[in-house]
Amino acid sequence: MYKEGRESRKAVELARDRVAKAIGAEPNEIYFTSSGTESDNWVLRGISTKKGKHIITSSIEHPAVLETCKDLEKKGYEVTYLPVDEDGLVSPQMVKDAIRDDTILVSIMFANNEIGTIQPVAEIGQICKSMGVPFHTDAVQAVGNVPINVKELNIDFLSMSAHKFYGPKGVGALYVRKGLRLSNFLTGGHQERGRRASTENVPGIVGLGKAIEIATSDIESKSAYLRKLRNRAIERIEKEIPYVKLNGHREKRLPGHVNFSFRYIEGESILLMLDLNGIAASSGSACSSGSLDPSHVLLAIGLSHEVAHGSLRLTFGRDNTMEEIDFVVDKLKEIVERLRFMSPLYEGVEKEV
Amino acid sequence: MYKEGRESRKAVELARDRVAKAIGAEPNEIYFTSSGTESDNWVLRGISTKKGKHIITSSIEHPAVLETCKDLEKKGYEVTYLPVDEDGLVSPQMVKDAIRDDTILVSIMFANNEIGTIQPVAEIGQICKSMGVPFHTDAVQAVGNVPINVKELNIDFLSMSAHKFYGPKGVGALYVRKGLRLSNFLTGGHQERGRRASTENVPGIVGLGKAIEIATSDIESKSAYLRKLRNRAIERIEKEIPYVKLNGHREKRLPGHVNFSFRYIEGESILLMLDLNGIAASSGSACSSGSLDPSHVLLAIGLSHEVAHGSLRLTFGRDNTMEEIDFVVDKLKEIVERLRFMSPLYEGVEKEV
């Protein structure tokens, strides 16, 4: 056990070093968790409550943050849900205005999972720092896609999830700036320097460490490549398919991420047709499988229910080629046409044209 | 995504069926978690609080239960920690006497991780049922080692952890009897039928399912074999090494589990020496690595600090042979002698002899 334990420990600490390096933190500021959701829960539920019980977040957070805030409201917390503009951007000024004496946390996601919009994290971090309020960012979608330096960006807590940067499922991490105190979320044994109980998921942690190293090592060139694919997809879809709307900010968005609304048709049908053509995409909220409600994010950026239902998210990875993008767009064109022919909503439009 | 998702879902549901079958439950009573610790936290923190805030547990629970109870006490809960006798047994009568009108949960572990004692779960289950109090058992050590049927034993919640039955680390499960309500612990997306958020750890869950199937399929013959190894180890150690004490109940104990106190010497030294001889064992609380305090379990069964420090746990698995047991005992004899020669506490004893 000792020898084996020693090797496991070394492997875990190497992974910790890699995570720290990837986001500009110190190894002792990194804690391993079982998921992005746990990291988010830990911060929101663990933040010390001496100053009060007011939390600021946005209306487009992932359910891991949003549902936890709803739960905290039932437990006597007060939560301000900041609106976003039609591109999905949170306004730093609004964050500033929302901060009160009893505000204990600002939690604004780094990049949105559905519409891809990247928030003005640096500005928000600066505001929080100058006003003495801890700043948490759910960076589950951002890590490995966007360069991140927690010190430069004044981030106090940062959540990540391995499977979003090609690591294994069921393992995540939380960055906690040195000196900041969170009460424990999973209580029990003394793992993770007494901060998180449970036998360590050693293979998961090792996988996370290796994955983050790979994902962040060539991030600039990878991003540039993904942006090229993305822009091509956007350009062709907007030119070749009528009645579409790009969701999320046109430039301030994840490099390999596209989200479109296709009027008159429904997202799941598009998805299923793409799937039958061997193309993986997602509609609605991909992380919260099981829920079929129209996405709160799409509604928050001002889409009607009807249009929100007809939305589709495509994400590209480093292994995708330009030819594949073209193939997807070609198929998409056919599918949209076919589904529109089937749609009673399109009947009128069809005739007008 | 759809096709892949479909296959993942099937694999997860197969694992759920296997877990259910292994403990005599229905598949829709099984929820996957990230660890035994999470399962324990979920029950203790999630139990509905309409009746009151009183919880009954024992003084020898794993920290995942004990520390969580301590935390709940800070939050206004009242917890009764039942003592155990010198064999580590909880008295069902004491459980009965401790139940009050505002008792919302009885949480007594199935088998203890340190001393191996198996609790009178059936009696406690019967009492809880007749008095209308939900009964949770931390069965992390028991699953795969002892036959368990949750219906026959009147268990309402049961925690397990895959790595304890040769499954992967970082995945666990919780059985929740149909009709019983727990509030969510990890909030966010709608995974696990809306009860536990986080992208499912599909490989972990698949591993857990396969492991529990294997571990419970031949449980009777496996147990009989492990008991043979265990009894041999106990017999030889008691006969050949002076000043030893078997900890935990002699018969009501995990089949492959031995715990001895060796007077005048310290546990970690024994452990390290065994390790240098290629033998894995553990001293103190194995699950809560990082803690060096003398085990609360050994103190609870009445050992002095000094004796508790000199304790060693050996666990055998289905792959161990009788020859290996003999090898371990032979080495142990040498090691104990050597460390006693080094010990200032033994000086007097040595001379007396």
Add this chain to the structure above:
Amino acid sequence: MMYSEKVIEHFSNPRNVGEIPDADGVGEVGNAKCGDIMKMYLKIVDDVIIDVKFRTFGCGAAVATSSMATEMILGKTVDEALQLTNKAVADALGGLPPVKMHCSLLAEEAVKAAILDYKKRKGLVIDDSLAACEGCCDACYHKQDNEEEHEE
């Protein structure tokens, strides 16, 4: 989401898509807000459904149940068609995931709405049970078979 082969097959090759310009009965149920609309056209001669077409805005299950429902009522009398239950449609498709059962309800409602329209036009007696789903019924809130809380 686990769709049966049959659902996938009807979704990929839906039968009877389109409209009947001179239909004898047209029914539309659901609404776009809910993410499901079904429109059903019937051609009826001597109380027998001799042609049927549909258009659906909705998920894979909505398309498949529309398609299956049209197949199941084609050639039937109006009264036979009224016997069509959502369960029968779902069964014919080899079952539907629990969260998708409301889509089969929509298909049943669409058939009823089209027949209601036909009966109205003909001045026939209208049974109470024919009051079709007009707006957004509870099914839209996707209640699952457990106590899961609803995400706003």
Add this chain to the structure above:
Amino acid sequence: MMYSEKVIEHFSNPRNVGEIPDADGVGEVGNAKCGDIMKMYLKIVDDVIIDVKFRTFGCGAAVATSSMATEMILGKTVDEALQLTNKAVADALGGLPPVKMHCSLLAEEAVKAAILDYKKRKGLVIDDSLAACEGCCDACYHKQDNEEEHEE
């Protein structure tokens, strides 16, 4: 627990184990309740430590630091031996895990206690700094370098 090779080596083959029946100074520190006791025997001629033996009840680090401490003071004068710090012992062992630093403190204390005993026997002047650890000091509570809560 990550022990250095040097710690393992001293633990496996501890130097100077045993007792000196006619010792000139004997020191014992720690207590069994804490899980660590160190007993140190010194043979001193002309203020020079010419023999040293120890017995230790304790963890691997306790054994290794005892062993290393005896090596480091053998042949030294009493005053030189008093300069021995726990840090020097730990460094000589290639470092110790943070939770084990208190064990090296125990070794420093044991040396001091034995020298105190020697000085007392000889009627020499006793420095304040020589008041050795007698019972259970804070170090026993295994405070780690973070705010970790203590498990009762």
